[in-house]
Amino acid sequence: MEIDVRKKKADHRLLDGERKTAYLCLIPSCIGLIFLTYVPLITVLILSFFNWKGVGTLQWVGLTNYVRLFTKDPYFIDAIKVTVYFSVLAVFGSILYSFAIALLLNQKIPARGFFRAIFYLPYVLPAMAVYLGWSWLYESNWGLFNYILSFLGIGKVKFIGSPTWVVPSLALIAVWLSGNLIVIFLAGLQNVPRVYHEAAEMDGASGWQRFRYITIPCMTPIIFYNLLMSLITNMQVVTPALALTQGGPGNSSRFISYVMYTYAFKDAKLSYACAISFIFFLIIAVFTIILFVTSGRWVFYQGGND
Amino acid sequence: MAKKTAFQSRMKHEKTLNTLALIAVILASLLVMLPIWWIFRSSLMTNAQLFAWPPSFFPKDWLFSNYTKALKYFPFLQYLKNTMTIIIPSVLGGTITATMGGYAFARLRFRGKKFLFSLCVGSMLLPNMVTLIPLYIMWTKGFHLANTYWPLILPYFCGGGAFNIFLIRQFISTIPRELDEAATIDGAGYFRILTNIIVPSIKPAIIVVALLLFIQIWNDLLQQIIYINTGDKFTIAIGLSQFKGSLKQEWAYIMCATCMSFAPGIIFYLIGQKYFVEGIVLTGMKN
Numbered sequence: 358m359e360i361d362v363r364k365k366k367a368d369h370r371l372l373d374g375e376r377k378t379a380y381l382c383l384i385p386s387c388i389g390l391i392f393l394t395y396v397p398l399i400t401v402l403i404l405s406f407f408n409w410k411g412v413g414t415l416q417w418v419g420l421t422n423y424v425r426l427f428t429k430d431p432y433f434i435d436a437i438k439v440t441v442y443f444s445v446l447a448v449f450g451s452i453l454y455s456f457a458i459a460l461l462l463n464q465k466i467p468a469r470g471f472f473r474a475i476f477y478l479p480y481v482l483p484a485m486a487v488y489l490g491w492s493w494l495y496e497s498n499w500g501l502f503n504y505i506l507s508f509l510g511i512g513k514v515k516f517i518g519s520p521t522w523v524v525p526s527l528a529l530i531a532v533w534l535s536g537n538l539i540v541i542f543l544a545g546l547q548n549v550p551r552v553y554h555e556a557a558e559m560d561g562a563s564g565w566q567r568f569r570y571i572t573i574p575c576m577t578p579i580i581f582y583n584l585l586m587s588l589i590t591n592m593q594v595v596t597p598a599l600a601l602t603q604g605g606p607g608n609s610s611r612f613i614s615y616v617m618y619t620y621a622f623k624d625a626k627l628s629y630a631c632a633i634s635f636i637f638f639l640i641i642a643v644f645t646i647i648l649f650v651t652s653g654r655w656v657f658y659q660g661g662n663d
Numbered sequence: 664m665a666k667k668t669a670f671q672s673r674m675k676h677e678k679t680l681n682t683l684a685l686i687a688v689i690l691a692s693l694l695v696m697l698p699i700w701w702i703f704r705s706s707l708m709t710n711a712q713l714f715a716w717p718p719s720f721f722p723k724d725w726l727f728s729n730y731t732k733a734l735k736y737f738p739f740l741q742y743l744k745n746t747m748t749i750i751i752p753s754v755l756g757g758t759i760t761a762t763m764g765g766y767a768f769a770r771l772r773f774r775g776k777k778f779l780f781s782l783c784v785g786s787m788l789l790p791n792m793v794t795l796i797p798l799y800i801m802w803t804k805g806f807h808l809a810n811t812y813w814p815l816i817l818p819y820f821c822g823g824g825a826f827n828i829f830l831i832r833q834f835i836s837t838i839p840r841e842l843d844e845a846a847t848i849d850g851a852g853y854f855r856i857l858t859n860i861i862v863p864s865i866k867p868a869i870i871v872v873a874l875l876l877f878i879q880i881w882n883d884l885l886q887q888i889i890y891i892n893t894g895d896k897f898t899i900a901i902g903l904s905q906f907k908g909s910l911k912q913e914w915a916y917i918m919c920a921t922c923m924s925f926a927p928g929i930i931f932y933l934i935g936q937k938y939f940v941e942g943i944v945l946t947g948m949k950n
Contacts, residue, residue, distance in 0.1 A: 382857075386764035390783060390822065393818050394786045461687050477932075486925055492907075496914075499716065593790050627796055634795070
């Protein structure tokens, strides 16, 4: 009896130490989660119902900011379209590109590590420098891309100076930068159980059939993860507009984040920009929810894992 | 006999496939490297060579003197020092606090764990852009830290981002628990287990987190622009964005500045590459 009680006490003390360590370890993360994530999210919503320019008192305006955004704002609706257009191009481009490269790297080729490093390299370059460098490649008279086009017999294209081509051009840079997806895809491919392939081969499945019915289904969780992360990253695109285009030509690269930035930090319309932030949050949430809901239909989780 | 030839033909088939894959990989990697080469080659040319048609693939005289000239307009070392003043403490703070958080989630039992963890994962889906304005108000009007590096550094001491906590947690859960248990029997406390057993065995994950944080801060032009206003405090990213405006057509100098800014990232990546790939591979599998 007594031993039991003592053991329980010891257990309790052990658990206490464990609990104390856990809370100590989580103090920084909790501060971050509360004060840098969830409280600001609520603040955005609250501020968006007011009229405030950073100084003076808050003035309650209800839904006026939102109404103005959707009815009178010269940039906002177009910004949503441009951002979605860019994200679709960049996300699908990056996924296709990085999946294709990962499939190639998954073959029996020499110096795989070296090639993987090459494809990853653009990802470690500072974005600002990348856009600056590419703006020279896209230069409308002497740039590399116009040189390449001249081989194909195509006349000069203005790329980032043209309303039609600016978004696809920026999306191409995003694709080039997506080396991190390759590494994740490749890790996933190497994790596809070899037995499946061997069994299918025994049954006489062709290479394409094995790819379609084994590789793809096994990869769907990773495709899903990459889609989600790539979507969230690309929807927030702002650096190319800040660094290169200033939203132009016209409004053709005026992304939501850039509109929010100019209202908040150029015009000091902080609460109005908060309304944009909140709508932006809702847009991304809707896309995320759509992705999660449809994922039930196409993402296959192998049973027994974890 | 027939069986053997079938086998041989399949081997041959596989071999041609592998050769084709190798050729495709080489072509693709050349394409991926082409922009970087073109930027580098442009940094070594005179304007006359830059604006020649057709453009040449190699610079004629390799004008490394362009770099010394570019440095006159673009105080790279000053910017690098400023950027490092932000990056070094941020990366340290981020990796340490993410490791602590990841350890608690992976190994320790405590009340509210599930709730906290779902808050943490949930915040991964919350775009940083959304919280930008309230944070700006908090740092500049609440703490009066405008035009200092604090608003850029301090957030990294608060967990280093949900994704990194998650990554460390996943990595720790691949390490056999027997190691901790043995240490517990030897009388080590939970904190000792973290510092003496967990940290050494998750070195690759820690390096991945450090590199990801490095890239994230390196790229974060927006936050740097809104908090930093004076030239003496400019980071490389802000410096580059100002530089283009001041030197409209001096493409060679702009490309010099671009190449200089590429260098630190590449160096850091090459140093950590061995661990880095190992880390991504191990953590990627668990996603």
